[in-house]
Amino acid sequence: MNHSPARPDSVEMIRRLVRFPTVSRESNLELIDFVREYLRPFDADVRLTFDDDKRKANLFATLGPRRGSAGGIVLSGHTDVVPVQGQNWDTDPFTLAERDGKLFGRGASDMKGFIAVVLALLPEFVQRDLKSPLHLAFSYDEEVGCIGVGRMIADLAAAGVRPQSCIVGEPTMMKPVIAHKGKKSYRATVRGLASHSAYAPAGVNAVEAAAEAVAYLKRMARRHRDKGPYDRAFDVAHTTVHTGVFNGGTALNIVPHQCTFDFEFRHLPGDDPQQLIDEFKRYVSDTLEPEMRAVYRDAGFDIELMSQIPALDNSPETEVVALAQALSGNSEIGKVSYGTEGSQFQQAGIPTVICGPGSIEQAHKPNEFVSLEQIAQSEAFLRALMGRVCA
DSSP states (O other), X not given: OOOOOOOHHHHHHHHHHHHXXXXXXXXXXXXXXXXXXXXXXXXXXXXXXXXXXXXXXXXXXXXXXXXXXXXXXXXXXEOOBOOOTTOOOSSOTTSOEEETTEEESTTTTTTHHHHHHHHHHHHHHHHTOBSSOEEEEEESOOTTTSOHHHHHHHHHHHHXXXXXXXXXXXXXXXXXXXXXXXXXEEEEEEXXXXXXXXXXXXXXXXXXHHHHHHHHHHHXXXXXXXXXXXXXXXXXXXXXXXXXXXXXXXXTTEEOSEEEEEEEEEEOTTSOHHXXXXXXXXXXXXXXXXXXXXXXXXXXXXXXXXXXXXXXXXXXXXXXXXXXXXXXXXXXXXXXXXXOTHHHHHHTTOOEEEOXXXXXXXXXXXXXXXXXXXXXXXXHHHHHHHHHHBX
């Protein structure tokens, strides 16, 4: 499929959105207010749902006919981005830079590029007279566990809003994706007993107990890598186990009384994540804690769930998958290891497919970029959608 160059108004909209430093720990309200004002001339019905502190909001907007509460297609994207601290950027990450056919900036690929193209083409959708509803779903805190979208979906269910299908514009190089892994992340807090290191056997070393636990997680990871189960359609064909944060100890001559570490399971749709955490907890309770409590009865592990994303597992034969294939001109379908909001829409009874501009390989890195060619392909995708939803 041949594509014309990316439209200047799409590039300008990406520039505007990248300027908002919507790192997950910060507020996204400035961006949400911008989008709400941008939608005002299009007679959009706009619903906002907030986090507990009213510092962040989801925006759900409906354009076109409002006959009843059912029908229409959702175009979904998250407004938050990952941090830039500690990354070596060649340019200001919150000022869009164009070079060699690429647009550089935090969120350019993941996933303000998609949101920008949607917003830039909205005037054309409206001018061509929508014959069925077009819904926009822009959420907060996707990067820390797809937290915001749950409140949005609950609000829609309470209001009786029932879209027919959903396209999540995560970066897939405009290839329709029908499945992604689920994710469960945990924090383990290890309680030990401090003592002088010269009398280490009198204490309970929380760091060493945590290290043994992390080593067991690594053995679980190797087992899944070497023995499966596998789904070769995924870019990483097996369930993965990963420890990402580890903190403990104050001085070398003190037996540490506490340690924390964060770990996650990214599981294939067919793997039961409860079995994974149950196995780990059995190792902790049967092997590590008895030795710790022989010295100090209150020693042990506390393991808390931090976030979870259900797996997405769609059938290639569903109508929304066929639609994405037709709109993209790409008959291939894929499965990916990263999580998205798509699984929550799917669980809410809204058939969902993932398809958006850019590559996930550029996400979360310094010098994140999306190519102008991918933006042009996304524009062509949405123009093809106009042919389906406009008169």
